[in-house]
Amino acid sequence: MSAILEVRDLRVEIPIATGTLVPVRGVSFQVERGKTLCIVGESGCGKSLTSLAIMNLLPKRAKRTAGQLALAGADLQGVDERAMADLRGNKMAMIFQEPMTSLNPAYTIGNQLEEAYLRHRRATRAEARERAVYLLEKVGITAAGSRLRQYPHQLSGGLRQRVMIAMALMCGPDLIIADEPTTALDVTIQAQILHLLASLQREFHMGVMLITHDLGIVARVADRVAVMYAGEIVETGTVHEVFASPLHPYTQGLLRCIPVPGKTRRGEHLGSIPGVVPALFGEATQCSFANRCPHAMPACTAAPIPLTAIGADRAYRCVLPVEACVANQARAVAA
Amino acid sequence: MTAARATPILETADVRRTFQVSAGFLKPRRALHAVNGVSLRLAKGEVLGLVGESGCGKSTLARMLLGLLPPSSGDILISGQPVSSLDRKAVARRIQPIFQDPYSSLNPRKTIADIIALPLKVHRVGAAAEWPAKVREMMDLVGLPHRYVGNYPSQLSGGQRQRVAIARALIMRPEVVICDEPTSALDVSVQSQILNLLLDLQRELGLTYLLISHNLAVVEHMAHRVAVMYLGRIVEEAETDRLFGDPQHPYTRALLASVLTPEPGLGVPDAHLGTAFPNPIDPPPGCTFHPRCAHAMPVCRTIAPKPLATATGHVECHLYDTEMRQAS
Numbered sequence: 001m002s003a004i005l006e007v008r009d010l011r012v013e014i015p016i017a018t019g020t021l022v023p024v025r026g027v028s029f030q031v032e033r034g035k036t037l038c039i040v041g042e043s044g045c046g047k048s049l050t051s052l053a054i055m056n057l058l059p060k061r062a063k064r065t066a067g068q069l070a071l072a073g074a075d076l077q078g079v080d081e082r083a084m085a086d087l088r089g090n091k092m093a094m095i096f097q098e099p100m101t102s103l104n105p106a107y108t109i110g111n112q113l114e115e116a117y118l119r120h121r122r123a124t125r126a127e128a129r130e131r132a133v134y135l136l137e138k139v140g141i142t143a144a145g146s147r148l149r150q151y152p153h154q155l156s157g158g159l160r161q162r163v164m165i166a167m168a169l170m171c172g173p174d175l176i177i178a179d180e181p182t183t184a185l186d187v188t189i190q191a192q193i194l195h196l197l198a199s200l201q202r203e204f205h206m207g208v209m210l211i212t213h214d215l216g217i218v219a220r221v222a223d224r225v226a227v228m229y230a231g232e233i234v235e236t237g238t239v240h241e242v243f244a245s246p247l248h249p250y251t252q253g254l255l256r257c258i259p260v261p262g263k264t265r266r267g268e269h270l271g272s273i274p275g276v277v278p279a280l281f282g283e284a285t286q287c288s289f290a291n292r293c294p295h296a297m298p299a300c301t302a303a304p305i306p307l308t309a310i311g312a313d314r315a316y317r318c319v320l321p322v323e324a325c326v327a328n329q330a331r332a333v334a335a
Numbered sequence: 336m337t338a339a340r341a342t343p344i345l346e347t348a349d350v351r352r353t354f355q356v357s358a359g360f361l362k363p364r365r366a367l368h369a370v371n372g373v374s375l376r377l378a379k380g381e382v383l384g385l386v387g388e389s390g391c392g393k394s395t396l397a398r399m400l401l402g403l404l405p406p407s408s409g410d411i412l413i414s415g416q417p418v419s420s421l422d423r424k425a426v427a428r429r430i431q432p433i434f435q436d437p438y439s440s441l442n443p444r445k446t447i448a449d450i451i452a453l454p455l456k457v458h459r460v461g462a463a464a465e466w467p468a469k470v471r472e473m474m475d476l477v478g479l480p481h482r483y484v485g486n487y488p489s490q491l492s493g494g495q496r497q498r499v500a501i502a503r504a505l506i507m508r509p510e511v512v513i514c515d516e517p518t519s520a521l522d523v524s525v526q527s528q529i530l531n532l533l534l535d536l537q538r539e540l541g542l543t544y545l546l547i548s549h550n551l552a553v554v555e556h557m558a559h560r561v562a563v564m565y566l567g568r569i570v571e572e573a574e575t576d577r578l579f580g581d582p583q584h585p586y587t588r589a590l591l592a593s594v595l596t597p598e599p600g601l602g603v604p605d606a607h608l609g610t611a612f613p614n615p616i617d618p619p620p621g622c623t624f625h626p627r628c629a630h631a632m633p634v635c636r637t638i639a640p641k642p643l644a645t646a647t648g649h650v651e652c653h654l655y656d657t658e659m660r661q662a663s
Contacts, residue, residue, distance in 0.1 A: 009457040011583040042522035043493075137590060150445040157389070187549055213523060216552075220603050224636030257527035259556035260596055261579060266556055267534055270527035325619040 004174050005031040005054070006037075011137035012049050012058060023049050023280050024284045025231040028067075031175060031207040036198075038218040038239070039211045040254075044277055050228075053198055054209075055094055056084050068248075072174055089116040093168035097180035099160035103152040106253045109163055110148030117170045135166040139196055158189035164173040165197065179211045180264075194221055194334035215258055224313070227251045230288035231280050233307065235305035237314035247316040249293045252332060266299065287319070295320065295328060336461075342415045343376040345400065345430070345511050346390040350374070350409035354394050356616060367616050369395040372409070377511065382537065384558030386551060386573070386590065390615060392567040393547050397513050400545065402426035406619030413511075424458060432503040435516035437496030441488040447474075448484040451502045458507060473502040477532060494525035498532070505536065518553065530557065545626045551594045555579050560648065563587045566615060566623040572648035581651040584629045618632050622653065630654055632663035 002288040012024035024046040031037045033211070039047045039067060053064045056076070057071025068273045069076045071092055076084070088094075103220040104206075113126035113135070129148065136144035139162040152160055161181065168176055178197065182190035198221060201208050212218060218225055222239040227248065235248040246252045264270065275292035283304075309315045310322060318325060352370040372390045377383050381450060387393050397402040402423050411418040413429055433453075434440040437655045441450055451473055452466045461469075472483055477498040488496055497517065501642040504512055515535065518526040528554065537544060548554050554561055555575055562572040562587065571584040608627050611618055619626050625635040635653055642649040643656060653659040 039447050042524060119579065152381060187551065187593045187595075188388060191595065191604055191606055192608070194595075197606050198603055215523065215597045219597040219599045220595045220601060222599075237576060243599045254523055255597065257523050258597060259530075259552045261552055261555050261594070264556060269531045270556070272528045272531060273524035274528075291431055318613070320360070 002033050003030040004033045004072055005209065006070045007050075007054065007063075007066065007070055007115055008069075009055055010069065011065045012046070012053050013063045013065075014059075014061060015063075019281050022282065023231050024053060025280070025284060027226075027233055028232075029226050029233065032211050032223075033174070033207050034201065035223040036066075036201065036208040036210055036221055037224045037226065038222035039209065039226050039228055040213065040218050041214065042213055042277070044230075044280075045228040046231040047228050047281075049178055049211065050092070050210055051179050054177065055088060055092065056081075057088075057094075064098050072166050076083045076156070086120065089173075090120040090171040091173055092175040092177065093171070095161075095164050095168050095176065095178040095181045097183050099184070100152065101156065101165065101245040103160060105152055107151075108148060109150050109152065109155070111147070112126065113163070113170060116167065131170060132166070136163070137165075138169070138200065139166045140192075141166075153290065157185055157195065159191055161185060161189075162196070163191070165200070169200065169204070173206060173211065175207045176201075177209045177211070179244045180213070181210070182217070183212070183214070183253045190217075196272050197221070200242070215254065229276055232284070232288060233290065233319060234318075235315075242315055244330060245326060247322060248289075248318050249295055249325075249328070250289050252325075253292075254295075256332065284298050287317075339377065339394045342414075344379045344414055345375075345393050346412040346415075347375045347396075347400070348410045348412070349371055350396070350399060350406045350411060352392075352399060352404065352514065353407045358616065360368040365572065365616050365633065368407075368567050368618070369615065370399065373564075373567070373569055375465055375562060375569065377543050377545060379510070380537075380541050380557075382546055382565075383557045384552055384554035384617070385547045385564060386547060386561060387564035388549075391564045392615075393564055394515060396549060396564075397432070397515050397545070400513055401430055401432055413542040415478055420511075427454075428458060428512060429509050429567070430511045431507065431509040432513045432515060433497070433500050433504050433517045436520045437493055437500050438488075438520070440500055441496055443488055445486050446487060447479070450488070450499055454507045456504060460507070469506060470502075473506050476536070477502045480601065483515050492525070493521050494528060497521060497525075497529050500554070501536070502530075503618055505540070505542075506654065508540070509542075511545065513545045515547045516549065518545075519550065526553075533557070551591065552596070562648075566613065566618055568623070568651065569649075570624065570652070571645075573645060573650075574647040577645075577647045582654050583645060583655060585625075585630050585654070586624050589627075622651075632660070634663045 002112040008028045010024055010027045014021040027050055041047045051059050058064055103246045104313055110132055113132040115122055119130055133144045141147055143161055182193050224237050225242045226233045226236040229250050246255055253273040273292055278288055286301040287305045290296045305317050305319055306319045307315045350370055350373045354367045355364045355368045356367045356368055364485060372611050378462050385393055399406050402418055418426055448470050451470045479498050518529050545558055555570050560574050561578045562569045565586050571587045580592055589608045590605040592604050607629055621637045622635040622640050625631040640651040642651050
């Protein structure tokens with residue numbers, strides 16, 4: 001398969017007064033052309049830092065290292081900031097959570113849409129304008145020509161996010177990284193935006209890396225899923241495998257926490273994961289989930305747990321054998 | 336339900352709230368009908384879910400129920416007594432809020448004990464010497480370890496902060512709690528803990544909840560009845576099973592169709608709602624939903640629908656009005 005993005009052993013280290021924080025600890029995945037990888041996890045699991053690390057947009061004092069980091073086969077690690085800026089917004093583009101804070105309030109929509117195109121293509125302003133109108137129509141904005149003269153505050157949240165998507169598409173990127181693109185929106189608008197993103201992805205054959213905490217979104221848009229916990233990927237596989245038969249106790253726990261219309265009974269207790277995420281100082285010395293895991297045993301705290309691959313594209317990070325994980329899940333579902 | 340027939344613990348009768356808003360520089364101010372004739376009844380011990388898109392007037396309604404904002408017209412009754420005849424403190428004793436963001440709703444410079452005890456202080460309940468015991472009792476109730484009494488909100492996690500907010504809301508033993516997006520700011524694993532806690536407290540203390548949420552799965556899990564709000568009006572209200580099983584109003588159907596349940600392979604639904612949520616200053620004539628409605632008839636553009644009784648509630652839609660259907 002043609003991987004548009006290849007990430008192997010990505011680490012982010014942030015030196016602080018009392019030591020080193022390691023919020024991303026050896027993360028590996030691929031995003032394929034025309035496919036969607038969802039990275040799912042709760043706050044502080046390192047999912048947003050992972051995306052910023054790929055774009056080389058980490059805060060200055062954070063240090064990024066990786067075994068491999070390649071976009072369409074081209075290495076992203078050795079390149080200087082100038083070359084990176086040529087890629088950003090061009091070959092790879094990002095859509096952020098809050099369109100109001102990521103759009104510049106002092107410039108018109110048109111100005112902001114055209115900027116990247118003018119920067120990356122030797123285009124005239126008229127060509128850039130034409131492209132902007134074309135894409136605004138593509139993302140379902142009517143009267144696109146007159147929208148170009150508007151400022152972000154004149155648009156609703158849904159429209160702003162559409163503008164953000166149009167902006168990401170201006171240069172026809174190979175990869176889109178969307179970090180919680182619909183979290184600030186209403187359910188109706190959320191469905192529209194995700195629908196739009198999926199159809200544009202098919203049309204332009206882009207790879208999409210979507211970061212979210214919402215398991216409903218993951219189920220509906222992902223081809224592959226990577227579940228992150230405390231800076232590590234704890235489980236990965238196709239969306240069907242992960243939802244039908246979650247292996248890692250954290251994935252199993254997460255899926256039990258959400259009410260599912262028609263499945264969970266009204267007013268009954270939902271599952272929960274007691275405890276808190278461990279601090280991410282220094283190197284891992286044990287399973288990071290052990291302190292919250294219902295199946296924890298001495299082996300979990302003796303050494304870091306490696307990712308165990310099952311077949312070509314499924315892996316999980318747990319000391320228990322697959323059969324035991326499956327049995328645990330079956331018991332929990334029956335209970 | 337017989338409980339609904341008894342005097343409701345909280346009732347609104349055709350409540351309206353209008354704001355005068357600026358329509359632009361040098362233009363005359365215009366009226367925005369944020370809440371435009373809402374009649375709701377909450378029976379004791381009931382959980383009523385209130386859903387709708389942002390800007391539909393949910394929060395304005397909540398603020399009026401809390402006595403923080405007087406209605407422009409219409410009545411709010413607590414156990415049959417009009418709120419206008421009670422002073423604000425009397426309202427606050429009986430109705431308490433839990434807000435969305437536990438990061439901004441707690442005073443960062445007060446300790447947890449101070450925050451939870453504040454209502455006692457405001458309402459001058461008992462002697463100050465008794466407050467610490469009451470605070471501890473509340474902390475037990477919401478599952479906060481006593482060691483946090485002297486901590487500040489910044490030292491607590493989001494879930495713990497929301498527990499503090501719940502303890503503060505319940506220390507006066509209110510009858511009604513207005514939960515405005517109580518778990519939207521929380522992580523999935525914490526959300527479920529808070530929802531479990533809210534359910535337990537509701538049963539233990541016989542509380543009545545108005546649960547405002549955009550998360551329809553949460554509403555279905557928690558609520559006995561659900562009201563759907565659109566541009567300041569309740570366009571459909573029904574018992575939860577009915578509403579989710581057999582939605583009547585096209586807007587309710589579109590809302591439910593937009594819910595992304597965690598079932599892989601189904602793809603993202605297209606609710607065919609169109610992009611534009613109408614400008615509330617300039618609402619469409621007739622049925623305010625008609626520009627987005629797939630079933631709009633000519634009559635919908637001119638005449639506003641009246642509430643029609645359904646099996647367990649009401650719906651405001653001409654589709655269910657034989658007279659109007661024939662007129663079209």
